Amino acid sequence: MVKLEVVEEIARQAGEILLQKMREGVSVQAKGAIDLVTDADLAAEEFVVGELSRRFPQHGILAEEGGRREGTGDYLWVIDPVDGTTNFAHGFPYFCTSLALVEGGEVILGVVYDPIRGECFAAEKGRGAFLNGRRLAVSRTETVLASLLATGFPYDVATSRRDNGAQFQRVNKASQGVRSLGAAALDLCQVAAGRLDGFWELSLQPWDLAAGGLMVLEAGGAVTGCAGEKFDPLGRSVCATNGLIHRELLQLIAARGEEAGE
Numbered sequence: 001m002v003k004l005e006v007v008e009e010i011a012r013q014a015g016e017i018l019l020q021k022m023r024e025g026v027s028v029q030a031k032g033a034i035d036l037v038t039d040a041d042l043a044a045e046e047f048v049v050g051e052l053s054r055r056f057p058q059h060g061i062l063a064e065e066g067g068r069r070e071g072t073g074d075y076l077w078v079i080d081p082v083d084g085t086t087n088f089a090h091g092f093p094y095f096c097t098s099l100a101l102v103e104g105g106e107v108i109l110g111v112v113y114d115p116i117r118g119e120c121f122a123a124e125k126g127r128g129a130f131l132n133g134r135r136l137a138v139s140r141t142e143t144v145l146a147s148l149l150a151t152g153f154p155y156d157v158a159t160s161r162r163d164n165g166a167q168f169q170r171v172n173k174a175s176q177g178v179r180s181l182g183a184a185a186l187d188l189c190q191v192a193a194g195r196l197d198g199f200w201e202l203s204l205q206p207w208d209l210a211a212g213g214l215m216v217l218e219a220g221g222a223v224t225g226c227a228g229e230k231f232d233p234l235g236r237s238v239c240a241t242n243g244l245i246h247r248e249l250l251q252l253i254a255a256r257g258e259e260a261g262e
Helices: 004-024 039-055 085-090 165-174 184-192 206-218 246-254
Strands: 028-030 036-038 060-063 067-069 075-083 096-103 106-114 119-124 128-131 149-151 198-201 222-224 238-241
Touching: 004 039, 004 096, 004 106, 004 119, 036 039, 036 085, 039 060, 039 075, 039 096, 060 206, 075 085, 075 184, 075 206, 096 184, 096 206, 106 184, 106 206, 119 184, 119 206, 128 206, 149 165, 149 184, 165 246, 184 198, 184 206, 184 238, 198 246, 206 222, 206 238, 222 246, 238 246
Parallel strands: 060 075, 149 198
Antiparallel strands: 028 036, 060 067, 075 096, 096 106, 106 119, 119 128, 198 238, 222 238
């Protein structure tokens, strides 16, 4: 049995590694034109994978830097040692460590730790979502017009037809604003905490959305893919809201026209 407090402690220790690396200085390499990896990513992932492998040797692991290792059962850990690496590399204080446990295609446990603010978001399926032990609830905003939202853009934004530009413009004009903060897992937690009314992104990876998606669901929100399909924690897109604005936001994201480049 996996105890939530054990996973929280692993995430917190990984966060301390990140803070130590920030104090010492960070070494940055490029995986792509704007896709970065730092020595902090590698050190934090090594620690997390080592702890999970030691405690749960039969579980599979899917980690951003280390790829996938199959287990002998139905459990799969989905790990992002630093969600918001570009922010981290530039010293912008908005990043986190994200851990999710998936069983049979559903997230059953998630922890997202923001070491800058000392905020640990944690959720178990059917048991609610919490921030440092305080139960979370999504906002009660009823319209996109009254909403503050967030989104993100893909690493291949310069060449991809799914660059999210048209969607961003539509939603930005229809709302009180759309922020692009650069750490999807943490953005999802802001929705769970009621600080944001919704978040969407078209091109993500499982480690960006698995833990945060559970957080929103357990805080009473709605989570789907960007086409309205059932939420897939191993998928590539996510739309998460307080539930009240979900249909309206999906309609804005899905709207087609010349401005979408289609």
